[in-house]
Amino acid sequence: MPSDGPGRYDLAALLAPTAIARLGAIGVAVAAVAVAFAWTAGWLSPERLTQARMIDAFEVDNGQHAGFRRNHAKGVCLSGWFEGNGAGVKLSKATVFKSGRVPVFGRFALAGGLPMMPDGPNAVRSLALDFSLADGEVWRTGMNAIPVFPVKDPQAFYDQLVAVKPVGTTGKPDPVRIKAFFDANPESARAIAAIKASEFSSGFANAAYNSLNAFRFVDAAGVATAVRWSMVPIDAFAPEPSDTPPDKNYLFDALAARLKQGPAQWQLMLTIGQPGDPTNNATQAWPAGRQTIDVGLLSIVALQSEATGNCRDVNFDPLVLPSGIAPSDDPLLSARSAAYSESFTRRVGEPKTPSAVQAGKGG
Amino acid sequence: MAQRFTLVARLLHWTMAAAILAMLFIGVAMVASLTDYHRLVSIHEPLGLLILVLVALRLVYRLFHPAPPLPRGMPGVLRFAAKASHVLLYALMFALPLVGWGMLSAAGYPIAPTSWLHLPAILPQNDKLYAVLRPTHTVLAFVLFATFLAHFGAALTHALVFRDGVFQTMASWRR
Ligand code: HEM
Ligand code: HEM
Numbered sequence: 001m002p003s004d005g006p007g008r009y010d011l012a013a014l015l016a017p018t019a020i021a022r023l024g025a026i027g028v029a030v031a032a033v034a035v036a037f038a039w040t041a042g043w044l045s046p047e048r049l050t051q052a053r054m055i056d057a058f059e060v061d062n063g064q065h066a067g068f069r070r071n072h073a074k075g076v077c078l079s080g081w082f083e084g085n086g087a088g089v090k091l092s093k094a095t096v097f098k099s100g101r102v103p104v105f106g107r108f109a110l111a112g113g114l115p116m117m118p119d120g121p122n123a124v125r126s127l128a129l130d131f132s133l134a135d136g137e138v139w140r141t142g143m144n145a146i147p148v149f150p151v152k153d154p155q156a157f158y159d160q161l162v163a164v165k166p167v168g169t170t171g172k173p174d175p176v177r178i179k180a181f182f183d184a185n186p187e188s189a190r191a192i193a194a195i196k197a198s199e200f201s202s203g204f205a206n207a208a209y210n211s212l213n214a215f216r217f218v219d220a221a222g223v224a225t226a227v228r229w230s231m232v233p234i235d236a237f238a239p240e241p242s243d244t245p246p247d248k249n250y251l252f253d254a255l256a257a258r259l260k261q262g263p264a265q266w267q268l269m270l271t272i273g274q275p276g277d278p279t280n281n282a283t284q285a286w287p288a289g290r291q292t293i294d295v296g297l298l299s300i301v302a303l304q305s306e307a308t309g310n311c312r313d314v315n316f317d318p319l320v321l322p323s324g325i326a327p328s329d330d331p332l333l334s335a336r337s338a339a340y341s342e343s344f345t346r347r348v349g350e351p352k353t354p355s356a357v358q359a360g361k362g363g
Numbered sequence: 364m365a366q367r368f369t370l371v372a373r374l375l376h377w378t379m380a381a382a383i384l385a386m387l388f389i390g391v392a393m394v395a396s397l398t399d400y401h402r403l404v405s406i407h408e409p410l411g412l413l414i415l416v417l418v419a420l421r422l423v424y425r426l427f428h429p430a431p432p433l434p435r436g437m438p439g440v441l442r443f444a445a446k447a448s449h450v451l452l453y454a455l456m457f458a459l460p461l462v463g464w465g466m467l468s469a470a471g472y473p474i475a476p477t478s479w480l481h482l483p484a485i486l487p488q489n490d491k492l493y494a495v496l497r498p499t500h501t502v503l504a505f506v507l508f509a510t511f512l513a514h515f516g517a518a519l520t521h522a523l524v525f526r527d528g529v530f531q532t533m534a535s536w537r538r
Contacts, residue, residue, distance in 0.1 A: 323478035
């Protein structure tokens with residue numbers, strides 16, 4: 001046992017040459033851990049594509065809109081229920097697919113980072129849902145009414161945000177940059193062409209909303225199946241009117257009017273991927289004729305203005321999944337989860353102003 | 364060497380040291396990676412909650428098995444620094460997972476660290492609460508990292524400079 005002799009802790013002892021050398025070595029060891037930490041955090045590599053840089057790019061393109069989502073900024077809350085018909089059980093053990101009703105809330109929105117943008121024929125409609133399952137499980141999904149997604153991975157998403165950045169005095173994107181983006185990302189050029197070729201419906205209630213990303217459905221025996229899903233409207237399809245109504249909220253107003261007549265409904269259709277179907281590239285549609293299964297009916301009964309505690313303060317993170325649904329190898333999924341979290345954290349801490357869409361009482 | 368931490372205390376110490384250091388690195392890595400975010404969060408949440416269980420066991424264990432005394436010649440300031448930093452480490456080991464759990468609750472996320480374990484929310488869903496807790500989690504994590512660096516440097520100083528046996532009370536492999 002070392003003695004507790006005096007001197008050991010004296011300043012003189014610490015200033016002895018060996019002690020100084022050892023203290024120096026200890027300093028180097030401590031500094032090395034600190035540098036490793038800084039490197040891991042990305043503080044030494046500002047070019048790394050992080051969630052902060054991704055969300056900054058949205059803010060550069062759209063400006064700062066405190067309290068609003070950085071994408072799909074204009075929206076309204078919804079409530080209703082989902083009634084499973086039991087047919088999904090053979091693909092997934094998630095309880096949502098058993099026959100029976102689960103409460104649902106969510107959000108209709110338009111893609112884009114401008115909370116006051118006028119509704120328009122080219123605005124991409126979206127539907128985000130939260131299924132509150134028994135024993136605290138939750139399924140969240142955000143779906144878009146387009147056939148494929150414009151980009152295949154987070155880097156391409158970021159490059160696209162940079163490419164469409166408004167420039168100079170025109171306030172419009174630079175066509176040269178946009179062309180360079182499509183040259184570098186031909187799959188995005190093909191996807192945009194497919195989106196333009198698809199016909200947009202006249203409103204929210206008769207639009208089909210697609211998961212676009214693939215997921216793995218896992219059954220009770222642990223067998224996984226690649227699935228993409230769609231909410232297919234019961235309301236008959238009607239094309240966009242050729243002359244856009246002047247009302248800035250005509251899509252949302254028509255939705256509120258539609259719900260006054262009764263619930264709007266969608267069938268949840270699962271599309272079963274076959275070996276070889278791309279699960280890691282949302283710019284590519286799966287071949288036509290894939291088997292689809294109707295697993296239940298979504299009924300949306302009411303809208304609520306965005307307000308404290310409702311859909312406004314929820315992050316529809318597509319990786320909030322019940323057991324029985326798992327992520328695929330699609331790189332967009334982790335990126336969405338990460339970027340939505342950053343957007344959520346920023347907006348939740350900011351002061352709030354009223355949203356563009358105000359749902360009338362009972363509407 | 365008459366006085367060492369017990370085997371159980373040493374095992375808890377080194378397991379938790381590895382886990383907490385991993386948590387700090389995973390934490391800063393995941394909030395700066397779009398690609399690995401999900402994979403890392405899926406480790407961060409269950410491991411963080413496991414640390415909460417371990418620190419609770421460790422505190423109870425320590426009440427019944429006090430730490431060996433510091434060397435008699437150790438000056439008051441150093442004794443105070445040692446005691447205070449240990450109290451701070453315990454406080455942070457509780458606070459970080461609790462704030463993590465609390466902020467997920469306030470954000471209205473399900474608390475499902477594994478597919479078979481669903482924990483209740485420990486706070487009501489509240490945007491203002493999340494807006495406070497989320498940065499608190501970051502600040503506490505950085506304070507924990509700074510305290511860890513001090514602890515690491517002090518341990519090495521005991522081992523290599525003071526050579527007073529304090530290091531060996533925790534770092535000895537013999538049973
Ligand atoms: C890496 C690619 C993507 C990025 C960076 C991105 C970014 C964002 C951001 C920042 C938000 C706002 C989140 C919030 O504050 O709560 C958002 C919302 C949304 N995104 Fe994406 N997104 C991506 C891919 C997709 C894909 C593939 C879909 C396809 C279905 C999609 C559908 C939606 C929907 C429906 C919402 C609105 C959710 C709501 O109403 O709360 N996004 N996105
Ligand atoms: C000893 C325990 C823990 C340590 C040392 C720790 C450390 C960290 C660190 C360093 C970060 C990054 C902070 C930043 O740079 O902003 C972080 C973020 C985070 N931690 Fe922890 N944490 C712990 C426990 C937990 C627990 C128990 C949970 C949840 C159950 C949790 C959930 C999170 C979440 C959700 C994030 C941020 C994700 C985001 O903003 O997208 N942590 N943590």
